[in-house]
Amino acid sequence: MSTDVTTPVPAATPAPGPDRPGRRERFALLRSRADTKVSPYAYIAPFFVLFGIFGLYPLVYTAWVSLHDWELASAEHPWSGLDNYRQLVTDPVFWNALGNTAGMFVLATVPQLALAMFLASLLNRRLRGRTFFRLSVILPMATSVAAVSIVFSQLFSRDFGIINWVLGGVGVHPIEWQATKWSSWSAIALMVNWRWTGYNALIYLAAMQAIPRDLYEAAALDGAGAWKQFTKVTVPLLRPTILFTVIISTIGGFQLFTEPLLFNSGSSNYQGGSLRQSQTLAMYVWENAFVKFDFGYASAVAWVLFLIILVASALNFLAVRRLGGKD
């Protein structure tokens, strides 16, 4: 196509004067073509440049570091191939952290999204003071995670916590919430749920409001009750939104760090309890990098964490796609 445009040019050389408009046209044509083909890339370039610097480069560099025996303080970082990854496979602390992370992820995500869906369907009705309720559900998100964790640690305190006080009222002995897996996981999951349920509820609400009302009318005419309408109309149409929240929750859940760290306040809090009852993978990365200063091993754990998040997201993606039937 471009040759068609350029071929007339040599033929026009004997008469330079009249040729000028042709050249200008050609330039304008090139420019407009460049405008449509190239400028979109220029518009999105700032993101990719910054992503390259702050996202891709650290990712690749971490992979590079993970292939070395990389102690922060030592001057030499000899190549060690896959040694760090081999060590990781047989490291019981790593597997413990993985189990904790997955356990807390399930405890924190499943009730959270179910509750968010329930809240959203309530907020989607004609309520008095609707805006007030809609705003109040995202209030927890506006508080700092450190403040949330400190308040919850107080609530779950063994000696003076409200929760043990209430349980004491019905004859339960004071529970030391940090001491066992189930109790520490539940407490931490509760913090996460409290903080993020409203956020997901608002996302569901926005999607619900985009569903045309006549679909519900048609369903009602066909004899579908509220539950049927919910499962056959709402959920299938919300599927892309649910997918989004599940993926985002997976990424967030597997990176869980601040809540368990502050919940286990005190010496060696990065270990997540006396027997590492609630140490997550992100905490284990931190322990290796900034307590043991073994950056090589920490990078290997970080990379495996990244791969786990990818796999978990993909599995969730497939699972949610099956939700409510096929497209």
Next chain:
Amino acid sequence: MIRASSLRRRGPAALGAGLAAVLVAATACGGGDDGSASASGGGKVALTVNVFGNFGYEQLYKQFEAAHPNITITERGTGSDLSNYTPALTKNLAAGSGAGDVVALEEGIMIQFKEQAQNFVDLGQYGGNDDRSNFLPWKFAGGQSADGTKLIGLGTDVGSMGMCYRRDLFAKAGLPTDRDAVGKLWPTWDDYVTVGEQFKAKNTGAKWFDAASNTYNTILVQTAGKDPGYTYFDKSNALVIDSNPVIKQAYDRMLGMIGDGLSAGYKSFSDQWNAGFKQGTFATIACPAWMLGYIQGQAGTANKGKWDVTTAPGGGGNWGGSWLAVPTQSKHPKEAAELVRFLTSPTGQVAAFKAVNNLPSSPAALDDPALQSFTNPYFNNAPVGQIFGTGAKQLQPVYFGPKNQVVRDAVENTLLAVQQGQLKPADAWAKAVKDAQQAAK
């Protein structure tokens, strides 16, 4: 900490905000560089001092600035704990920028920083060796590099040991409250346990001591100081947890105390431990000199006069104490070294003691009448200068290996697990040894 949390569940809007923050940070850095460059050009020197906890230097900074009108001093990290301070300092040293002109190094982490002696200025070049007689001999030696050729740090304080106790709880249990009489109750740790059992029998609602980890560590460091002079690592940095008898002795003694129900079962430095000071959930706590300021901060003014301090069972011991050093990345090593020599001088140490009770490592400061006569009004006017100062000169240094902190954490966590009922006392020692070996790798 903050970084990981801010990565959680944000959409594109947060990305925009993040980018904006990056740009702001980038421009802020640029501004900072310009600022310091012009500052040194104009003959002004800005020194930064990085500390953890509280060194009590405010007045000393003012004196130094008054004597050196071209120097301004900023302190960073006041009140932070070692577990945040150490990683940040390690990163800054490795990165070659960001550390202060003067940095504090605590005894437990000193060895690990001595291994990177190249990152620190030799204070000997700035007259530091002339100060040798200002310090207890082992404290001065502790600031030298492994081969003794380089002076990395000058000593600040030592962690002479006392025992703090709640007068009101002692009265409630029918025990003496006068500090001399209380000190006579427990010449040895066996006596301490016996009195603890008497206290427990009176059902005051409080436990005898705060946490297994603290008391265990106090006993360990005290006995190790007498012989063989090291704890988990011998002087060639080999892990000796299963062959150094003082460790198992201290550990078994602590298992016994937990079994007797004497421990309040806290994790040290946790929120609940902090609340325990205020609520009076334990009657005694082993307290190095620097702990007094911590207790006062946690128990608060409402409990003024309820706490008192006396001599520790087993006679003295050392836990804690620090050095000041100048990283090579400092742009003003000469002025920084001068500040270090000023802060660690006998007069500087007495001033720091008066401010926050950090016990001097200087014999002259320990003999200073101002220190000997110093009483702490919060602790019922206890003569803390005398209690901690007496015997400080006889303190024996304990050697800690470069991985001391992680091994200590591993061992003390097994004691915490026993307190929580999650680990059988019979299995605890084997797990402690195994975890320590894992941590020392």
